[in-house]
Amino acid sequence: MHSSWMRIQNVFSYFTTVLFALGACIAVSDLLTPRAPVVNSLKFTNLQVVRGRPHYYSSKHEEYAIIKFSLDADLSSLFTWNTKDVFVYVTAEWPSSSSASANTTTNQAVIWDTIITAPSSDYLGNYGPATLKKLRKSAAGKSIDPSRGKLVLKNQRPKYQITHPSGKIASTEDVTLRLHYDVQPWVGVLMRNHNVDVGLWKKLEGSVSRTFTLPSLKKKDEAKKAKA
């Protein structure tokens, strides 16, 4: 520590150690905060299967399912000081058709997703200026805003129309909707929803909807006949 340069090196060296320890403490503090996310209701409101093309120049025709849904979920307990954002997504799941030999895989496709930012990460979100202003106003003076975890969607249009690699999805049976979430912390490991209680973190209750069957494809001439 005899010269200035030596002292700079020593102070900086210990600073990195302190910063690492601080980060580790922040990451561990998450485990001490109880989480009890719950899905009050998740159900489809409208089902539609249409024929379409994956892109304009494709000659391949596929069937696309458009699943509108309603969601009422309370994920507010996921928002702590270390939460950067929460990624929420809804998937549709259905077992492979029994005709395909002894195949027991489950098909899973995302129909809707969203990123809920914490007030500390609003500036990172992909928001327009008006939305950002509104968000900042709603969180003014608050370092965390758990009320953002309360999701209420009514008859929400899906973001993504889903299909199957075979191109056939009409009349699929035993389809369920499921809500998932990923918590991205500022310091620590990305954690996703789990179906068993882990320490103080409760499992995600009621994340699966009741099963339903997708409608069959509407035939064009049938629709014409109905009109006539």
Next chain:
Amino acid sequence: MAEQLLEQVRDVVDGQIDFEGQKLVELINTVALTAVGVVAFLVGYVLQDIKLALCIALGGTALTFLVAVPPWPIYNRNPVKWLPIGGGARAQPITLVVDEKTVG
């Protein structure tokens, strides 16, 4: 003239401090940075504000740099007393004992 100026610049940049000063700086560095880390975590956790925790940690570190790095006069209060150059008339004859034999 130029050499004297260079010497002065070198002294300022080097910022040499004495041994007692080095001990003191070491202590200040350890205590201050540890305290900053603990305070940053506690304040951040209680107020649930991670930005504030980061600001405290970085601000506290900047302060520590300011206190510990420049050669403040307080670190030069116990200068090392060197023997006069070339021994001189006042220098006492030194007797060294090596392997039970007197040397010099």
